[in-house]
Amino acid sequence: MPHTEPLSGLDAAFLALDSRHTPMHMGAVGVFQPDGEPDHEQLWWLLAERAEAIPRLRLRLRETWFPPGGARWERDPVFDVERHLRVRRAPDTHDPATLSRYASEWIAEPLPEDAPPWQLDVLTGLPGGQFALLFKLHHALTDGAGAVQVAAGLFDGMPPHVDTPTPEPADRSWREQLDDVVRSARNGWDVVRSTRPLHNAPLAAFPSTARRLAFVRIDAADLRVIRKRHGGTPNDVALAVLSGALRSWLRWRGERVEDVTLRALIPVSLRSRVAGAGNRLSGYLCDLPIGIASPLGRLAHVRTCMDRNKSAGPQAGPGTLPLLANQLPVPLHRLFTGFAGVSSNALFDTTVTNVPLPSIPLRVGGAQLSAAYPVVPLAPGQALGVAVTPYRDAVHIGLNANADATPDIGVLAEALEKETAILHELCS
Structure with a gap:
């Protein structure tokens, strides 16, 4: 993928909506059932290696001088996976609500502004010997389907996803451009009529x-x-x-x-x-x-x-x-x-x-994914x-x-x- 990538208008909208009270990051909480006691240090290194190989997880936001107020994604030249990946142990290994309580605090934490906007937590000590992966990233970086493609590279046997470059706009006839303007105007009017x-x-x-x-x-x-x-x-x-x-x-x-x-x-x-x-x-x-x-x-x-x-x-x-x-x-x-x-x-x-998610069995370090709970940001x-x-x-x-x-x-x-x-x- 190129070293820089322009933000789309929708990417920029999610950035503009982001605030301390309305963080625009989405996420997922995956629960895994290992065959035995997992080696948490080995799991950290496995995830670190895979995360480093995913190109989109190396992108950070860079402001541009022209156009004024513009921005682009660029590869972080000092990318450090240790800033994004951490292992935590559940405080109560017998309480089924431990995961949701931990996830509630985790999703409210802001993402870094000076580094690629994502975070991956490994939560160990869950009931039944399970562990969880809690993965969140800013909505400006990708949408839900794109996040699935990005996260796929963390699973066993799944290659890291490489983005298809955004194609250059094709030459369009004046009639096609006029049709686009008319369609946008009609949709805009539909939005206005639907407001309450x-x-x-x-x-x-x-x-x-x-x-x-x-x-x-x-x-x-x-x-x-x-x-x-x-x-x-x-x-x-x-x-x-x-x-x-x-x-x-x-x-x-x-x-x-x-x-x-x-x-x-x-x-x-x-x-x-x-x-x-x-x-x-x-x-x-x-x-x-x-x-x-x-x-x-x-x-x-x-x-x-x-x-x-x-x-x-x-x-x-x-x-x-x-x-x-x-x-x-x-x-x-x-x-x-x-x-x-x-x-x-x-x-x-x-x-x-x-x-x-794909209907095939998904595993990390041999442990099978048994549940996957998505999280959408609040408007x-x-x-x-x-x-x-x-x-x-x-x-x-x-x-x-x-x-x-x-x-x-x-x-x-x-x-x-x-x-x-x-x-x-x-x-x-």
Whole structure:
């Protein structure tokens, strides 16, 4: 890959949104089951060697003089893997909540600004002799699908991913350029029309540096039964389960749920359509029907909404906010995006992203990956982010919450399990 790489407009947007209260790093928590007692020193050296071989993990941000306010990625000439990789031991080897507590503090820690923006922790001493790898990196560096490609180089037998250089813009006719302008204008108008008055929504929150994570594991077989009986995609079923869980959770909190709809931003990867590194995203907006009492009614509503999104495609509609952000110059993001970000609740209430892993068994140092919980950053002013990772026989859900606004995130985690069981029972 080249020694330097320009930031895209969307990369710059994530940098502009980043602050002490809204860190824009995403991550994943992988749990591994070794055959015996792992050699932690040997594991550190193994991971260090593999991380050093991944080109994208050597990139740091460099400001540019021209254009003013611009920036580029460059290879860190003094890259030191020891700044990014550390081994910790769990304080309580018998408490199942040890991992989520540790991960909550870990995800809230800022990433270095003078070095490649990533961190990898090895947490040992978990129940059953397990250990965890906690990997986080700044969203400006890549998107969720890109992060999977980067992290693949840490696993046994997987070569380090080498980015495809971003191609030079092709010569386009005036008609094609005009079509792009018209499409962007139409999408921009769709975004404006979809904004709502700022209000005290259930998932709105004052800024906080504290985070609380919760992890949920759902059997993939249960979701397949629901799909077979009632239709929809795996993502449709997951969104319906989340809608029911949010309804139960809000009722437990004593909040009104009748006629309530929460809107989710669903990122859509364009990595298979657009070459290059960095962020390659669009999105859909999906209304989560909290006010519908029937589980099957919620599923039907979600299916209709997502079918409408997919009919329009990821290049059209109000969910194309990432595409519009990608068209703005980096200096403009530096000036305006941070201010605009505080109004994200006008367009959506939460982010729900799906980041699948390869279906093959994955191992590190011979220890098999048994669970993989993704973590999506919180948008400014929002209390909850939801990330979903299907892997082999399970669907793993990571809940990232503003700890001050959502200290009861464990109740929502339990509601996700119960809602899945309710939908499964309706298939009997």
